[in-house]
Amino acid sequence: MRHACRAPNAYSLHSALSAAFSTRTRLRSDAVAAQKQQQETAPTQHQPASDAPVGARAGSYASFESLSEQFRRGTTKSAAPVAPPRRAVPQRAPSSLAARQELVDGDHGAARVKQAKRPGPRPQPRPAAVKAAPRRPAKEQAAVPRPAVEQPVVERPAVEQAAAGQAAVGKATVGRAAVGRPAAHRATTHAPSDPSRLDRATHKPVTIKKYLIPQNTQSESAGQPVERPQSDWMVSMQRIGQAVNDTNLQLKEGTLHVDMEKLKLRLDYEGAHIPVAEPAASQRLPLPWALLHGEAEGVNATQRLDLEIARFAAYMEPTAAEKSARQDVAAKTRVLAWQTLARNKVKTKLFGSEKTGIALSTSDIDVRVYTNVNNQSISGPVLQRLYHAMFYSEDWVCAVFRDSNFPIISAQHRATGIDVQLVSAHSTAMQQSYTQKYLSELPHLRTLYILIHTMLSIRGLVPVFNGGIGSYGLFMMLVAALKRRSSDHPATASEQLLHFINFYTTFDTTKYGLSIDPTPKTFLKHDGDTTPLKDYITAARERGDNVRAGQWAMGQTRPLQPYLLCLQDPAKPTNDLGRKTNAIKHIQATLRHVGELLSSHMRELEECEASGTPWGRESLLELLVGRCNEVYFERRRKVEEYGQAILKANP
Numbered sequence: 001m002r003h004a005c006r007a008p009n010a011y012s013l014h015s016a017l018s019a020a021f022s023t024r025t026r027l028r029s030d031a032v033a034a035q036k037q038q039q040e041t042a043p044t045q046h047q048p049a050s051d052a053p054v055g056a057r058a059g060s061y062a063s064f065e066s067l068s069e070q071f072r073r074g075t076t077k078s079a080a081p082v083a084p085p086r087r088a089v090p091q092r093a094p095s096s097l098a099a100r101q102e103l104v105d106g107d108h109g110a111a112r113v114k115q116a117k118r119p120g121p122r123p124q125p126r127p128a129a130v131k132a133a134p135r136r137p138a139k140e141q142a143a144v145p146r147p148a149v150e151q152p153v154v155e156r157p158a159v160e161q162a163a164a165g166q167a168a169v170g171k172a173t174v175g176r177a178a179v180g181r182p183a184a185h186r187a188t189t190h191a192p193s194d195p196s197r198l199d200r201a202t203h204k205p206v207t208i209k210k211y212l213i214p215q216n217t218q219s220e221s222a223g224q225p226v227e228r229p230q231s232d233w234m235v236s237m238q239r240i241g242q243a244v245n246d247t248n249l250q251l252k253e254g255t256l257h258v259d260m261e262k263l264k265l266r267l268d269y270e271g272a273h274i275p276v277a278e279p280a281a282s283q284r285l286p287l288p289w290a291l292l293h294g295e296a297e298g299v300n301a302t303q304r305l306d307l308e309i310a311r312f313a314a315y316m317e318p319t320a321a322e323k324s325a326r327q328d329v330a331a332k333t334r335v336l337a338w339q340t341l342a343r344n345k346v347k348t349k350l351f352g353s354e355k356t357g358i359a360l361s362t363s364d365i366d367v368r369v370y371t372n373v374n375n376q377s378i379s380g381p382v383l384q385r386l387y388h389a390m391f392y393s394e395d396w397v398c399a400v401f402r403d404s405n406f407p408i409i410s411a412q413h414r415a416t417g418i419d420v421q422l423v424s425a426h427s428t429a430m431q432q433s434y435t436q437k438y439l440s441e442l443p444h445l446r447t448l449y450i451l452i453h454t455m456l457s458i459r460g461l462v463p464v465f466n467g468g469i470g471s472y473g474l475f476m477m478l479v480a481a482l483k484r485r486s487s488d489h490p491a492t493a494s495e496q497l498l499h500f501i502n503f504y505t506t507f508d509t510t511k512y513g514l515s516i517d518p519t520p521k522t523f524l525k526h527d528g529d530t531t532p533l534k535d536y537i538t539a540a541r542e543r544g545d546n547v548r549a550g551q552w553a554m555g556q557t558r559p560l561q562p563y564l565l566c567l568q569d570p571a572k573p574t575n576d577l578g579r580k581t582n583a584i585k586h587i588q589a590t591l592r593h594v595g596e597l598l599s600s601h602m603r604e605l606e607e608c609e610a611s612g613t614p615w616g617r618e619s620l621l622e623l624l625v626g627r628c629n630e631v632y633f634e635r636r637r638k639v640e641e642y643g644q645a646i647l648k649a650n651p
Helices: 012-022 024-040 061-073 097-105 109-118 157-165 231-254 260-267 301-316 320-340 380-389 429-441 445-457 473-481 493-506 533-542 547-556 584-609 635-651
Strands: 171-176 178-180 346-353 365-373 396-402 406-412 421-422 514-515 522-524 572-576
Touching: 171 320, 171 429, 178 635, 231 260, 301 445, 301 493, 320 346, 320 365, 320 380, 320 421, 320 635, 380 396, 380 406, 429 445, 429 473, 445 493, 445 584, 473 493, 473 514, 493 572, 514 547, 547 572
Parallel strands: 365 421
Antiparallel strands: 171 178, 346 365, 396 406, 406 421, 514 522
16 A cells, blocks of 8 residues: 555655545445345344444455545544344445445434534534434435535635645654754744545644655565655745745735744754655675676776766666557656547647656656647646546546646556656746757766666656656756866766766855856856846847846845855756755755765775775765665656556567
């Protein structure tokens, strides 16, 4: 179960259970099984009460719904005898999902749906004797409206704001370094309109846990990462981002009544090294990129690092079977979008790493959804219809919809575990063009991108939601560092890696910004209060220098976060790729820690080679990526088996 819904958007075990056991086919089969069991049970037999509803068989939707309810309340029902179940009357299958849900759950299921939508304190449950009391004849019963179906989760900014406001704040320690976190900065929280985001005991917003990092604990299956709640530094970065968004909105509306200097101090933090995610395998697997004993003879530290980088990139690239599986999932996603939104005349197109050819075996599949009229993006309500289709489909789990300027759907393919994102956004043709251009210009760029992306993503430092730089932003970070290299001779992959680490370890993000095209250079940040920005921007545009105009616009020091990375997008000069990198201090601290250890281990390896003693370590890259082969083992195995079946069916 945990592995089937291990996607970053599987917020909790409750949502995983709901997503995995809420299809119409399962509801119908559970209803039939419940009727048969009630007919076979004598009315005089008393059965002990259990956590599952009356008539629920083990492994059915009703029993899993009861288990999910326990996780939401954090309590356990007492084992007390209840009255025998009523004999079911043969009837036709209900015509709606709501009726089938009520048939499986019973009376308490309908009450639970009503309680989730009713504000205020939750009423006390009825005694067991009252629950099991026989119903009055049909003529004496009052008309009871049929309960509405609990709607799927629709994630909106108001929900995120309320959920972040309820997150607990405390001191956190990662390794030996304490990760600083801002103090409480939210004055008010807005009650979410979606009742499914309310805690059923307190009727308060539930903290949304989106990205999960495996921890070093035992797991039920070898090689399977264990999902834990978000790390404290992730919660801190998310709260910083929400606080900045709220402050900017209040400034725009003229309703801000907060001391900016105090708020600035609260949003500041101390950068710390983020450790790599550890697998939960009971038995370690050999590192595929490590050199064997015979291969390491006569190889110095730099040459060994070059060989490991090349082997690691080859290992992380998708195999033939994985490519077939990813192509099949992408095709099914696009067909579902076309069938669901056919009347809106939509089109779909792959973009991102899958389109540019730098996708890893664990990368998401990004699909752009747009209309064929002027190549425009579609609205949130239209894309929400596609979300509902994926939510109730048997092929997808963990579907989440976020409504914003660019609505997005995140889901996971059930059979493979591949994550898919459908976005209604503008065209990314220029970004793809520049990506292909730099791949052809810079040697080892693709190899280094695979390594550095894995190094940061396994620590949770890539997703923008956590304050990361994002995949495209990370690619341009690497390009900006490599293009500023001063040496004239072609550099090896190991030299370029050390240069990237040293460049961003010493780069002062509070004073300088980075530009890539047409000339890679740094530019000074400036104070917007003392600089006539509008005059400079207008003058740059009049002489046709859009790049310089963009630098003046984005180079303004942000009053609340002067430490943010400023990275100009070569495809769109007015786009700052680092404007949401709230975790840039953690990224720099992690690069500093990794760089120092890597240099130390390389010197140690050279000393062992000179003295003729064995080194005693398995790999140099283990410092950067950990044992990611064990973390990704189960995930890649599912994709590989799915792809092998496709290749056998279509030789």
